[in-house]
Amino acid sequence: MLTALYARLATPTGLVMVLVIIMSFWQPAEGAKVRIKDISAFQNTQEVDLIGYGLIIGLDGTGDGSGTQFTIRSLTNMMERMGLTVDARKVKVKNVAAVMISGRISGHQTEGTYFDVTVSSVGDASSLQGGTLLMTPLTSSDGTVYAVAQGPVSIGGFNVQVDDGNKIVNNYTLVGRIPNGGKITKPVEAEPQLKREFFLSLHNPDFTTSSRIAERINIKYGLTSVAVDAGTVKVMIPDSLSYPSLRATFVSDIGLLQVVPDNTARVVINEKTGTIVAGRHVTIEPVAIAHGTITVNIESSPVISQPEPFSSGETIVTQSPRLGVDDQKARVVHLKGAVYLSQVAKALNKIGATPRDIISIFQALKQAGALRADLVIL
Known part of the structure; x- marks a missing residue:
């Protein structure tokens, strides 16, 4: 079970900082069984x-501007194919946008099968x-056309702007999806029929997990399976x-068998958002943690200098800087014996450590060799 330490600055000035610890037990429990x-x-x-590559039409003035020449050229070329002659120099539209469309199909899907596609503004x-995507052919890396895409775009957000320049944006509005917007016109080359053997590829290669999968299959069906390597059975x-x-x-029956997967102990940190995610196998060796902070505050107060009455002097405004330093005492945490990350998080919460403090502490623990896990910084 994952232990997630989530922290986020609520304001740019960092006035509010919250640490949320999500876990079922303070001690890690045995991993849950999952289907193969x-x-x-x-x-x-x-x-x-x-x-x-295609065009989205019907936008409410939020399309590409007249300076986007490839959009204008694409629009005029499409109209010419429909028998309409248009001078590209006189075309000024704001309800059309050029987009790239992407999707994925597999050999299990036959001709006429629908699939989701993603559209992204270029x-x-x-x-x-x-907006609505006009019919667009979709090709593979070798140029073969396998499908077409069209339909209304769903972006899951909105973008509202008024004349004074103020606007409200909810979610990202330049990338959207078209559910069942793609239709296969040429199926992928048929897969060979199952003969004497097949292979399973693990999403997260691990020798322990591949061995457990092979063992579980053998228990159910006899000696029919072997772990080839960390990622293949x-x-x-x-x-x-x-x-x-x-x-x-x-x-199908093999896919429904359940095993307990094993994963490498790992801590993932996103310094941009203050997010920390750690696996249940993460442990820390005996260590003492002392962490303090120094805050430097520089304020500038205006000082007004007035000249004497009836003199030729001028009023002068100067700034009087004031420097303040707040050196907080180091807070010490003693961890005796190998402990799990959940216990460390609980101890750090008691002393009021902020998420940024915790990130710095984990990095220091890794450098000291006390953190028994891979540390990944995003």
Whole structure:
């Protein structure tokens, strides 16, 4: 179970800082069982990434400006294909935006199957809200057209701006999705039929997890599986399953088997947001932590100098700087014996450590060799 330490500055000045600790138990419990299909993939599954360039129309004045020449050229070319002659120099529209469309299909999907696509602005549009994508071919890396995409765009947000320049933005409005907006016109080359064996690829390679998967399959079906490496498990199909339907059922049943995965102890820190996420295997060796802070405050007060009455002098305003230093005493935490990260978080909370303090402490613990985990800084 993951222990998540979430911290975020509520204001730019950092007046409010909150640390939230999410956990079920202070001591890490045994990992939960998960289905094999949720932590691995059928290796023979072929997937193809698709991309295309198209136009979104119907925007409420939030499209590309007249300076975006490729949008104007794309629009006039489309109109010419429809039999309309348009002078590109006279086209001034704000309800059209050029976008790139991306999606992914697999060999399991047949012709006529719908799939989701993502659209992203490539011009200077301010929002894709309310727009509709015109029919666009989607190609693979080798230029083969596998699908087309079209439909209304969903962005999950809004962008409102008034004449005085003030605006309200909720979520990101230049990238959206079209649910079932893609349609396969040419299926991916059919996968070979299951014969004597297949391979499972782990999403997070780990020798312990791959060994547990092989062991679980062997307990259920006999000696039919072996862990090839940290990321691959080889499964032999019994000779008794001669029909393709029986082999497909066998693969399905294996995916439903449950195992307890094992993961590398790791702490992930995002210094931009003050977020800390740690796995349940993270431990810390005996250590004493002393952490203090120094705050330097510089204030400037105006000083007005008035000349004598009826003199030729001028009023002068100068600044009188004032420097203040607040050196807080170091707060000490003693951790005796190897402890889990949840215990460290609890101890640091008691002394009032801020999320930024905790991030600095974890980095120092890693340098001191006391943090028994990989430290990843985003």
